[in-house]
Amino acid sequence: MFGRDIGIDLGTANVLIHIKGQGIVLDEPAVVAIEKDSKQVMAVGEEAFRMVGRTPGNIVAIRPMKDGVIADFDHTEAMLKHFLTKVNAKSMISKPRILICCPTNITSVEQKAIIEAAEKSGSKNVFIEEEPKVAAIGAGMDIFQPSGNMVVDIGGGTTDIAVLSMGSIVTASSIKIAGDQFDHEILNYIKKQYKLLIGERTAEMVKKEVATVAPGGRENDMDIRGRDMVSGLPRTITISSGEIYESLTESVSHIVQAAKNVLERTPPELSADIIDRGVIITGGGALLHGMDGLLTEELKVPVITAEEPMHCVANGTGILLENLDRISKKKVKI
Template identity: 85%
Template sequence: MFGRDIGIDLGTANVLIHVKGRGIVLNEPSVVAVDSQSGKALAVGEEAFRMVGRTPGNIVALRPMKDGVIADFDLTEAMLKHFLSKVNVKGMFSKPRILICCPTNITSVEQKAIREAAEKSGGKNIFLEEEPKVAAVGAGMDIFQPSGNMVVDIGGGTTDVAVLSMGDVVTATSIKTAGDQFDLDILSYIKKEYKLLIGERTAEDIKKEVATVSPEGSSNEMEIRGRDMVSGLPRTITITSSEIYHTLTESVGHIVHAAKGVLERTPPELSADIIDRGVIVTGGGALLHGMDDLLSEELKVPVFIAEEPMHCVANGTGIILENLDKMSSKKVKI
């Protein structure tokens, strides 16, 4: 039994693992529940996520990743070890090769931290690849041709925008406005407007169910429960899509601004290709109602949502691993 190749989408909100020959074998939240007294990890992933906001004082549910990079090294390592042992990929004689994705503008120190965490979790050769490039491959773009492809990857912690050609990033940017920021916007709006405290999970449910970024958005409404800040008692309110639309305007504006910035720095020949081919949106943020229409209107080019936006990066790692041997002659290991 030889070590297999593994692709890891080490996201701020979720970790996805792709194993060569098996496809995506794991998709769990990037959460670790820790005993604050002993510092011991008690639960990881789905099990820990269920504890968010529902634990006694000595147990805290933490996210070891922040804005696409490692915020807590030991917890990230513990989380990766747990996930890798869960998917059971260690060979008897050899360790697997691991390809991990990272945002485009992380520092060499942050890259080193990701590499070390993967090595300590049992990887042999660790390859780092830029997230939008992997997302584009996973979305089915042929980025190895001499033509322009543009991808907007809206994850949990970061939004990565890149124009790719000849298998590499031509222009790119990464901003720390993404899914988590949308959740915070919703939380603070409901706190300010209704004097109601809700948890992170409720905010995420609102984002998935009723949030829209299109002015002619859906007219959905949703009942939510939380704690009244005045009386301290539980209370139920109903919120609508149009309320959330106004709440998200500023954050979504940052993403539009970042995409415009990348287009402005793109060589004209590649810009012409993007008008023909359009822009592909990947990541969980692609599922936000009206995101494609808004981007299309602002960027003046066609915009498409990838088929399985949440899985693009993980699927892309699989495709790149397949081609790793062909590419490794020109691959630079950091």
């Protein structure tokens, strides 16, 4: 088989790979487990994620992406190589073309780092596209018409908000508050309130099962286990949705404010379109209970959660790959 086109959603929390003609072929956590002394990679993705918080002292599970950008270049490259080998991207006669997504406000240096990592992992041509634009396309928006579309993409490391028209971003904002921050708020709340230490995975479970951002929107309880900070022994506590609501209020208010700021900078004609069409939320954060209702209330426009919000960016890369030859792309020269 000759060159294949590959779309990569290189997220802070997860990496998704879309191969043209096949759809999404990989969806794994962006985690690398390394041996401390030799710096040797022990495991990548799902296997490494299972090790988070459960490894002996000489093995550490790290996330090479932070806030949507590369925090650890070598391990990002190793992770990409591993995933591309896993989906058989290298068994082709010619190297694949890769379309990769990044947050809206990253610097040209950070863009170059992403492209370099993709090229070193075995690509012929690397194209970069902004995440909210790709998320909007993947959510089914027709952003190539002369009308306003607004998307709020709440990922792991960043929340990207954009108003799009004629295939381009009109106004946008990217803030470093998203799913990871919610996990930290939950973790810190339980630490402060109950003097109990829990791991990131437990915090994430609480976010999915119990958390809500709508007052009184959910009345779930959950037993969680951790280590008592006073006795040092394991302990179980029960937490409720109401408590978690309190702990997330501040973080969520930053996302609401960022969305308001984008709307305030939007030309009036496009604002009128957004009132008619509504706002679409994508990314893992879109699944946080009550998020659509809260944004609807605060922004005074209808807010809808996309179908399969976590797959929107990867699906969007697939649609753009179909038109890769036709649509002019930003290719960053190194």
